[in-house]
Amino acid sequence: MASSDDDRKPGLLSRLFGRGTQAGEAGTPEAAPADAAAEPAAKPDAEAAGPRLTWWRRLREGLSRSSSALGTGITDLFTKRKLDQDTLDGLEDVLVQADLGIDVATRIVEAVGRNRVGKDIAPEEVKAILAREVERALVPVATPLVLDEARKPFVILMVGVNGAGKTTTIGKLAAKFRADGRSVMLAAGDTFRAAAIDQLRVWGERAGAPVVTRPQGSDAASLAYDALTQARQEGRDVLLIDTAGRLQNRNELMAELEKVVRVIRKVDASAPHAVLLVLDATVGQNAISQVEIFGKVAGITGLVMTKLDGTARGGILVALAARFGLPIHFIGVGEGVDDLEPFAAADFARAIAGLD
Numbered sequence: 001m002a003s004s005d006d007d008r009k010p011g012l013l014s015r016l017f018g019r020g021t022q023a024g025e026a027g028t029p030e031a032a033p034a035d036a037a038a039e040p041a042a043k044p045d046a047e048a049a050g051p052r053l054t055w056w057r058r059l060r061e062g063l064s065r066s067s068s069a070l071g072t073g074i075t076d077l078f079t080k081r082k083l084d085q086d087t088l089d090g091l092e093d094v095l096v097q098a099d100l101g102i103d104v105a106t107r108i109v110e111a112v113g114r115n116r117v118g119k120d121i122a123p124e125e126v127k128a129i130l131a132r133e134v135e136r137a138l139v140p141v142a143t144p145l146v147l148d149e150a151r152k153p154f155v156i157l158m159v160g161v162n163g164a165g166k167t168t169t170i171g172k173l174a175a176k177f178r179a180d181g182r183s184v185m186l187a188a189g190d191t192f193r194a195a196a197i198d199q200l201r202v203w204g205e206r207a208g209a210p211v212v213t214r215p216q217g218s219d220a221a222s223l224a225y226d227a228l229t230q231a232r233q234e235g236r237d238v239l240l241i242d243t244a245g246r247l248q249n250r251n252e253l254m255a256e257l258e259k260v261v262r263v264i265r266k267v268d269a270s271a272p273h274a275v276l277l278v279l280d281a282t283v284g285q286n287a288i289s290q291v292e293i294f295g296k297v298a299g300i301t302g303l304v305m306t307k308l309d310g311t312a313r314g315g316i317l318v319a320l321a322a323r324f325g326l327p328i329h330f331i332g333v334g335e336g337v338d339d340l341e342p343f344a345a346a347d348f349a350r351a352i353a354g355l356d
């Protein structure tokens with residue numbers, strides 16, 4: 001059953017989540033779950049007390065582990081040294097270790113080496129070239145998620161491995177869509193984990209979006225079917241469907257995901273209108289096989305990369321962009337509601353290169 005929240009109160013949402021408020025004012029849901037993972041908007045005390053960080057600062061700080069790994073490698077190589085082949089080889093190693101992928105690494109090394117061998121080159125100059133080449137690789141995939149108003153509801157299916165951040169991302173997206181004045185419904189399709197259902201309920205309450213749930217262990221496909229039927233009847237703008245995390249090598253679970261897609265299409269042959277693969281940046285190269293396999297099973301239309309704040313391997317996003325060319329819609333740099341933003345190529349490139 002959907003909860004009976006009044007979901008047409010964007011004012012409430014802006015009070016709870018709106019930009020320009022203190023993070024610490026983010027409101028406490030009445031039914032706070034016991035599960036720690038179900039406290040999505042909690043912010044560190046220091047941040048709650050201080051002025052809100054702008055997205056740029058959060059991005060810059062979130063990517064600091066990746067940028068300092070790159071920055072240290074570059075500084076060590078390029079300080080007070082004329083550029084030679086050894087330095088360029090060393091640079092390639094640093095870039096590959098930062099998970100940028102061999103194609104982009106080669107392009108950056110070529111760009112740094114062009115007309116500069118035997119000359120002085122400062123680390124800052126290398127970082128600027130790095131930022132420029134990374135941006136060039138990312139521009140084609142930095143595509144916003146466009147909600148087609150003709151689809152009512154616009155159905156978004158969230159897929160990914162366990163713990164990638166699907167439920168949290170749904171909560172953050174629901175808050176964004178509500179802040180834009182859209183009517184949103186959530187479907188707690190992760191029927192394996194009771195905590196995931198509770199977690200989604202809390203996010204739904206916060207965002208003012210009713211959450212369709214079934215008891216733990218229920219059939220995820222039939223829940224998705226019911227949720228879409230209900231969202232249609234109620235004229236919702238957006239339906240976000242959570243799914244249980246599954247490893248890409250577990251065939252039976254992947255088959256279940258196919259079933260969810262098939263069943264959704266019985267209600268609306270054009271649905272799902274977006275299938276977003278949520279990728280945890282900390283997994284590094286494993287993200288590549290996740291994109292390949294989820295792409296085959298569920299027909300991914302776009303990517304969301306989370307936990308860029310928890311890793312030095314943020315470069316994986318660049319490798320994925322170069323390899324698959326799939327749209328990257330959003331990136332996450334923390335657990336709070338404001339820690340997810342549309343993906344912008346230039347900002348990401350400057351942040352990972354450690355430039356201000």
Ligand SMILES: Nc1nc2c(ncn2[C@@H]2O[C@H](COP(=O)(O)OP(=O)(O)OP(=O)(O)O)[C@@H](O)[C@H]2O)c(=O)[nH]1
Nearest residue numbers: 162163164165166167168245306307332333334335
């Ligand atoms: N640091 C950080 N943590 C995040 C981010 N996004 C999600 N998380 C955390 O990652 C953990 C897992 O997130 P969930 O949303 O429960 O992941 P899930 O994919 O729904 O997990 P399953 O239900 O097991 O499939 C939670 O503790 C989230 O708060 C992020 O961008 N940065």
